[in-house]
Amino acid sequence: MHSNLPVDASRIAADIEALADITEPGRPWTRRAFSPLFLEGRAYVERRMRDAGLETHIDHAGNLIGRRPGKKGGGTLIIGSHSDTVPEGGRFDGIAGLIAALEVARSLADRGIELDHDLEIVDFLAEEVSPFGVSCIGSRGMTGQRPDAWLTRMADGRSLAAGITEVGGDVNAAKARTDIKGFLELHIEQGTVLEREGINIGVVTAISGITRIEIVIEGRADHAGTTVMPFRKDALVAASEIVLAIREAGLELSKTPGHFTATVGEFEIEPNAANVIPSRVRMLIDARAELREDMEVFCTHLDTIAARTAERWGVTIAAPVRISDVVATPCDPQVLAILEQAADGAGISHRRMASGAGHDTGWMAKVAPAAMIFIPCKEGRSHCAEEWAETDDIALGTAVLFEAVQDMDRRLSEES
Amino acid sequence: MHSNLPVDASRIAADIEALADITEPGRPWTRRAFSPLFLEGRAYVERRMRDAGLETHIDHAGNLIGRRPGKKGGGTLIIGSHSDTVPEGGRFDGIAGLIAALEVARSLADRGIELDHDLEIVDFLAEEVSPFGVSCIGSRGMTGQRPDAWLTRMADGRSLAAGITEVGGDVNAAKARTDIKGFLELHIEQGTVLEREGINIGVVTAISGITRIEIVIEGRADHAGTTVMPFRKDALVAASEIVLAIREAGLELSKTPGHFTATVGEFEIEPNAANVIPSRVRMLIDARAELREDMEVFCTHLDTIAARTAERWGVTIAAPVRISDVVATPCDPQVLAILEQAADGAGISHRRMASGAGHDTGWMAKVAPAAMIFIPCKEGRSHCAEEWAETDDIALGTAVLFEAVQDMDRRLSEES
Known part of the structure; x- marks a missing residue:
């Protein structure tokens, strides 16, 4: 050819x-x-x-x-x-x-x-x-x-x-x-x-522009065997909901014109012990946008996700922080x-x-x-x-x- | 008094x-x-x-x-x-x-x-x-x-x-x-x-009896910026769904007679790098049951969760492994x-x-x-x-x- x-x-x-x-x-x-x-x-x-x-x-x-x-x-x-x-x-x-x-x-x-x-x-x-x-x-x-x-x-x-x-x-x-x-x-x-x-x-x-956003979730490190299920402040459970919400938001924005991706690449839990309910999760989000408006929509949505998740699971989540932001x-x-x-x-x-x-x-x-x-x-x-x-x-x-x-x-x- | x-x-x-x-x-x-x-x-x-x-x-x-x-x-x-x-x-x-x-x-x-x-x-x-x-x-x-x-x-x-x-x-x-x-x-x-x-x-x-179960999710470490959202094999996304499903299963079993808890206490991702889609997650589940039948129901359900999640997200999840099992x-x-x-x-x-x-x-x-x-x-x-x-x-x-x-x-x- x-x-x-x-x-x-x-x-x-x-x-x-x-x-x-x-x-x-x-x-x-x-x-x-x-x-x-x-x-x-x-x-x-x-x-x-x-x-x-x-x-x-x-x-x-x-x-x-x-x-x-x-x-x-x-x-x-x-x-x-x-x-x-x-x-x-x-x-x-x-x-x-x-x-x-x-x-x-x-x-x-x-x-x-x-x-x-x-x-x-x-x-x-x-x-x-x-x-x-x-x-x-x-x-x-x-x-x-x-x-x-x-x-x-x-x-x-x-x-x-x-x-x-x-x-x-x-x-x-x-x-x-x-x-x-x-x-x-x-x-x-x-x-x-x-x-x-x-x-x-x-x-x-x-x-694409790259924005890195950090989210820290503070729950409570209780005993995994004695703390009954309805009264937990499990930071990992809350974080899991956020990971899925980020994936969903990224998918939706990727369907509109302009390249968009959102990834949770770094994710650590504390104390990371078998018999302790996770007290803290730190995650770093890598979001990439061809169009600045997509990134702004995403970041605004992320604030909503964080607030909603904190309320639902009784954990504390500070406002997501933009660690770096390149257009x-x-x-x-x-x-x-x-x-x-x-x-x-x-x-x-x-x-x-x-x-x-x-x-x-x-x-x-x-x-x-x-x-x-x-x-x-x-x-x-x-x-x-x-x-x-x-x-x-x-x-x-x-x-x-x-x-x-x-x-x-x-x-x-x-x-x- | x-x-x-x-x-x-x-x-x-x-x-x-x-x-x-x-x-x-x-x-x-x-x-x-x-x-x-x-x-x-x-x-x-x-x-x-x-x-x-x-x-x-x-x-x-x-x-x-x-x-x-x-x-x-x-x-x-x-x-x-x-x-x-x-x-x-x-x-x-x-x-x-x-x-x-x-x-x-x-x-x-x-x-x-x-x-x-x-x-x-x-x-x-x-x-x-x-x-x-x-x-x-x-x-x-x-x-x-x-x-x-x-x-x-x-x-x-x-x-x-x-x-x-x-x-x-x-x-x-x-x-x-x-x-x-x-x-x-x-x-x-x-x-x-x-x-x-x-x-x-x-x-x-x-x-309560204590059963510890390990789940390993294998996805694919692709570039976080270039891999479009619908074609990812994100081990963390799949793992997040499992964490939420475990919490839900634990909550349901805790509502029936007999003490029951289920906790993901250990959770690690690889490569844990900001710009790479997570390729692997290992989690350790701590489940505690007063009644043995609750534990069996939970473990059977966990097999289903793992299989369902693997299929949905295109990742590989081996059958959950009981690391220890005390009645x-x-x-x-x-x-x-x-x-x-x-x-x-x-x-x-x-x-x-x-x-x-x-x-x-x-x-x-x-x-x-x-x-x-x-x-x-x-x-x-x-x-x-x-x-x-x-x-x-x-x-x-x-x-x-x-x-x-x-x-x-x-x-x-x-x-x-």
Whole structure:
């Protein structure tokens, strides 16, 4: 069906396979940011960048950059993703997008195509939560959005500032870039929408906002054998009702336009003893919304759920607390149209969808027109050893990336 | 109302207060079995036993015994409870019953009453879960029900056998007693039935059986942001439904005759990470039943709940596993009648009820006619610093104990 793609699927597969080999033995696929294995992986990527004719360097923020100068200059288009992984997972998460970007550079070179603008292939530093406890360190650093307070965070006996130096960056030279004219990132979907619907790629309309909300339920630690059923203040029973109500609210909001999810991911009970009625439950809710109004509706409903549950079970529940609250980042409408045209031109099926996960695109989109291409991944599995994407699917997404970069370059020239 | 009691409330209060003073400082009230404080508490109890004219010794099982020989012999009546506490709780749990028994001996002496049978006041060793991880060590030891395997259990660098030697016992001299003709124990209710109903004492019909059941729910650890709501296998959502169903089943069974409680006391989720859908929940259910048929109904219903929940949420739930299963121990019908007559004679209100908690009586009742007297405790609080019982209530229970012991002695003589 897509036999005449402008990119080489076998080259993509070979590079992804080579990076997969650079893993902690017996714990595939682990190559965490700042580790020796991470540097080994980057050395491989840098060699392949040079093989593709790119000029490589590490920027002040610790990002590995392969540069391809344009004919006219006047700004930079960036494509890329990340080579670091979560522990025990992530064979394609980040890697697929980085190698896709590298393949675009190779295909341009193969065809002798010169762009007007500079093109950079970027391996962003530490997109995943790093040992320093923070993520998207490279994309935030490149765009002047890395909090200064992060630099003194410690891991393995050294500060983040020192960690960035170790990978070749220099926080003292930090300067937010102003030359970026556009950004594109290919990534596995990490969900099942494309797979279930049999669609080749997702055109990502937004990086969902993430709100984390803590609820603490205070009941009473009575004797499990002697406290008769009607006179209990069981924090776990009350919490269970809240978990089900959150799931129901999330499901309803997911049926309306705009991506929405709600998950209770952290949940601990006290005293957690066989013969004692649970006295306390703490839960942390992860809610993600493409549309801010959905999040506000959810949070208001959560207040109601908490108050109603407290009254019904005779427990105490303080008003739910927003621990963190990041609004959604929309992708650029014009870039979305470019991606769709590129896909249509190559006969590649597509649909719009929001990203429920955070990505470097979320930070790049704050400073430049940006969008993402999602490709299907098997059963939506991600951040685990089972994570899998078919080479053919990656190649289709890379073909769209290849066409879109050239289109963005042309339009930028026409605009100027 | 009860101004002419045959026991001295102020003596009872003074002894309980004196024992309360023997606690880990700043951590009231802690006097765990086998600790130096425990031995200090026992030294006090032994002095008070001798003051009451009792002959004291430590039996092979580590129980402190104060003996009052009878006129005729031919068997022993035992009354008592325990002086050890759980950490940070237990000002009255065990202590009230031990001092009540001591007061019975004193009141008999004050009145020059001699029983036909020998009477023993017993401070059972380690009724609470001890540092060795087991409980009711003394009552099981006295009656030949202490598993030999327990003796090699270790705590604080020495075996239980050595621990029993330290408190004055001798496991090599172990011999189950055959002379016990009856047993009575006064104890705080550790529930709210007497307090709510305004009844002076509970006549305990049985020590409830305890069944512990483990349920493990296996879902799937997917990304919390990208996995759309309808296609999740959320182990916590499924587990929450089970918790509520268990509470409902427990409530229904508690409405039928026979004490019944069901509690999920232990509950852990994996991976317990904010951005990951819970993949696994393990819960431990503590179910207590006076009537075995209630427990069977509950366990059968639990199988149904597990199967139904697994199907509804697409998770895997193995058949619930009975980790431990102890059937209820009924108290002796004739002794129950004696207690009720004693209460009626003194104008003390009473009701029958089962004990939801385990007690030394549970083991003594296996070898001799036995029953318990419950007294009210404030708000049912127990095993915590707030545990409280009014001196007047303890005195009323002690008066019943005083009369019942004499009645049992008389009836035993008539029978023989």
